[in-house]
Amino acid sequence: MDIASIIGVILALGLIVSAIVLGGASFGAFIDAPSMMVVVGGALAAVMISFPLKNFLGMFGTVKNVFLNKSESIPELIETIVSLAETARRDGLLALENRVGDIENPFIVMGIQMAVDGTRPEVIEDIMRTEVDAVATRHRNGKSVFDQLGRFAPAFGMIGTLMGLIIMLGDMDPETIGKGMAVALITTLYGAILANVFCLPFAEKLSFLSKQELLAMEITVRGIMAIQSGDNPRVIEQKLNTFVPPRLRAGAQEAA
Amino acid sequence: MDIASIIGVILALGLIVSAIVLGGASFGAFIDAPSMMVVVGGALAAVMISFPLKNFLGMFGTVKNVFLNKSESIPELIETIVSLAETARRDGLLALENRVGDIENPFIVMGIQMAVDGTRPEVIEDIMRTEVDAVATRHRNGKSVFDQLGRFAPAFGMIGTLMGLIIMLGDMDPETIGKGMAVALITTLYGAILANVFCLPFAEKLSFLSKQELLAMEITVRGIMAIQSGDNPRVIEQKLNTFVPPRLRAGAQEAA
Amino acid sequence: MDIASIIGVILALGLIVSAIVLGGASFGAFIDAPSMMVVVGGALAAVMISFPLKNFLGMFGTVKNVFLNKSESIPELIETIVSLAETARRDGLLALENRVGDIENPFIVMGIQMAVDGTRPEVIEDIMRTEVDAVATRHRNGKSVFDQLGRFAPAFGMIGTLMGLIIMLGDMDPETIGKGMAVALITTLYGAILANVFCLPFAEKLSFLSKQELLAMEITVRGIMAIQSGDNPRVIEQKLNTFVPPRLRAGAQEAA
């Protein structure tokens, strides 16, 4: 649960709404269904053309990650790996099979399972790194959808405003010209809000989360390889700790 | 057949048309032949200056790819290569000649043919990698044409609007100034639609498809080299599978 | 204490204020609380969505660095390291323990402590380099927050102006239209000032300071490794001096 992102979205929308209220305007003047249709629908359509259907639909699941990510604690991860190494050292690699059930992280489970099955180390590493690459690609694709949406939203905002201006100018009536122009500008406003409150911050956040998750996976790969080669648990701990800045090693709980 | 891209184009154009209808405007106000000429013609002309004739004309074939690409299933590709490896292992490399007819993928056929002909491995790899590079270059050039078109379309939209404004301002008649301005803005609208509904999403999609096709070619090169060196089919399968994330290996059909 | 940054901020704001006064305008015309709220609040909210809470809050500490950085003198740093090397050479590595109290730079202290404790050289280097990487990442993240703020500030300026225009146009009264438009433009002004007087110059400065600090850390790592391996202090000095351009080596005080 990432409180900052939720507060941010609420704050941004709240500020926009209260500025409208403080400006003495009726809120209704800012709601226009066809404008919403052109901007949101158009930008989504452009993204749909840009990506295969699967990636486009994956976008909705990705939004959830922006808000619900639980960033794994790196020190806890190292602790888990070290404890597995101790079991392996004491009772042999096969003893790890009993511990697999307690571990939530599926990537560790996958690695341990292969080690228990006696898969050759090079193959384990190849397979784990392929999974890391696959996750990196999935993350990059996920971010890319929001980057594109953030690029197309203002473009369709401008397309909507141009259409509104052309309609208004084709039938210039001094009485209604102001209202016509106001409606025309609403699409640009929608495009700017869609891009700057949602798409671009989401893309930024996803890129940040991705770096964190890939670091955890890298540590896991190194840990599993070390367990399989029978390294001393203390040596493994020391090795993996080099990924954690010294300041954070003691107070392991709030590390990142 | 890529349903997402087709739906996307229809959706984007449909939204624009229905916003015009909902806005109570006559559709005719948005059609202007000289504007179309300046924007579409001008952007195409600029692209024509930017590339050799062959690349410019190739653009029209590339559009087809955006919609009709059948992304090759990576697991199916691996299956094919493994089955070829089994034949080679059982009946010798020459036996592959009989199987060439069944295989659609011309890149596999090319590799197998060279292996059957007894071409030296380094030469096979060199030739196959040159083909991979040539395909990558062709893809890059294809995408590049749409990138440029997406850059020149708004520029010629602006050129058209400036021309319209200069004509209108040179003969300022309060009666017609609105209509003149409406017509002037149409070119900017055309430029924005051409760029954001067609060119930029197409370029994005092409870059996505290219990455997929190049991965399949990379797997093929590795597979052919392994077959020629007489590797065990099981080992080949394991090696090539490291390109596929574990989650996708079982349910091979929908992978990619 | 970085006088240039402080003078720069005062100068920029002073010029803006005096231009208003010289323009004969009342200063009050440039103060509008809801506009401030939309631009500053909105941009901060967007940054809050883009980063984890910890990074967002770290921003306020980072501002202090822009103004209060004391860039370490590289020649002084080299002098310190050489003097430590002399102690180690004369009285042995353990004698360094007594000198740790006199050294302010915590990164040198950390390295010396590990050398005194007899940690293996590879481990010392690994741990020190991890700290360098961690500092580089922290710097990059710190800069990144200001980059984003500098991107979102003008965007929320435009959002505010669009909202102002829509309100104004919805109720077009020839008497107040000028004032309404003036208020609408204030948000764009706020966005431009926030980005160009604060965020973007701060990001630039942070990137400059980061390069300097990382160079000092690199020199420290090399120095500690050389001390531990028992190198001759003169050789260490010569080695580390290759990081300093010859012109600056003599007059060491104003170097860096």
Add this chain to the structure above:
Amino acid sequence: MDIASIIGVILALGLIVSAIVLGGASFGAFIDAPSMMVVVGGALAAVMISFPLKNFLGMFGTVKNVFLNKSESIPELIETIVSLAETARRDGLLALENRVGDIENPFIVMGIQMAVDGTRPEVIEDIMRTEVDAVATRHRNGKSVFDQLGRFAPAFGMIGTLMGLIIMLGDMDPETIGKGMAVALITTLYGAILANVFCLPFAEKLSFLSKQELLAMEITVRGIMAIQSGDNPRVIEQKLNTFVPPRLRAGAQEAA
């Protein structure tokens, strides 16, 4: 002779002219000498400041290349090199001296001459690669001039328009305000046309041609080195052909 670029320029200008005629405007309204002076002269002046005089003047020769380039046929080049290799194999390296006169490509001549003179292979390769780098730098500089011109042209278009607006607004006469504004906009139009019909497409084309020429030079270097080391002409052909995608090897004439 590159027909596409010539057609493109004629087409773009033709479309602009016919749009003016179709718009019912007098062509004279689009001609304004001082505007032309500010935009073309200003952009050229800015480019002149940006580069040494030699590079600035080289620009005019570079334009010729955009239109008159004859892209060398790679298969023909390989054929020439293979035929030289056959001569060298049959009659010795010195026999190549007689063939130098028949070869137009000065880069091959240079390489052959050095081989005949008994220059050491490393030196030949060093000297040829320096020439390749020098050509690459010259191409990059040539393209760079057009990139900058394409950046400065719209900037000076805007400068001209601002000047026109300031003149017009300083003496606001309802009768002539339209015409004044029309003239002001002409510079922006000129800047956009200069950038989008000439500079940017030319820069794009030059970058494309450069890649082609550098590939031919790379093949030549490899070929000369192989000839000097006395390789079998068949092996040389096979080696150089790996630069050509298989599809193009048979029908060598239209390759690229």
Add this chain to the structure above:
Amino acid sequence: MDIASIIGVILALGLIVSAIVLGGASFGAFIDAPSMMVVVGGALAAVMISFPLKNFLGMFGTVKNVFLNKSESIPELIETIVSLAETARRDGLLALENRVGDIENPFIVMGIQMAVDGTRPEVIEDIMRTEVDAVATRHRNGKSVFDQLGRFAPAFGMIGTLMGLIIMLGDMDPETIGKGMAVALITTLYGAILANVFCLPFAEKLSFLSKQELLAMEITVRGIMAIQSGDNPRVIEQKLNTFVPPRLRAGAQEAA
């Protein structure tokens, strides 16, 4: 003395001035001290915030380089190095000491001095390369100041225009609205001229000059190392000449 840059600046300013005169405007309409203050002062202030004081002040010296650079002739440089090599070969390394006084280039002097002093080759190379890196960094920083100034100038131009518009709109008097708007636009004009006539072309030129100077330094490093190792002067000449394209080797004087 770089005639192109001086002609360019005079030409650009001359064109702007004559366009004003041809436009029939009084030159005074384009001079506004507070506008100048906001744009030039504001952009300088923003740059001052972005860099340490030393780099900011260095800017004024850098401008001189844009105009007064004397690009060193590479062939002359090689000639000097070869002649030093001949002296060293004939009379021993120590004989070079007598020649140091005749050489203007301080970088050659530094290298020769170290060689004469018997400094070890690795150390000479390290120290010379550090100087090359320091020069590269100084150049990059110098260019960077102009890049930033070219980015902030239009931004402060826009800030000034927004302020002018807000003042004008707050007190809308049909009589003076034109003049108010004209004054408001002057800052944007100043920003565009500052960026496009000075900052951006200067940055471009500095980057060009930097590449040239770093090449000369690279050649010098190689030459000094070869002299110290006692290479044959002819071999040194041949080696260093590989940095010069063959076409330019004979007519050494106008090379670059």
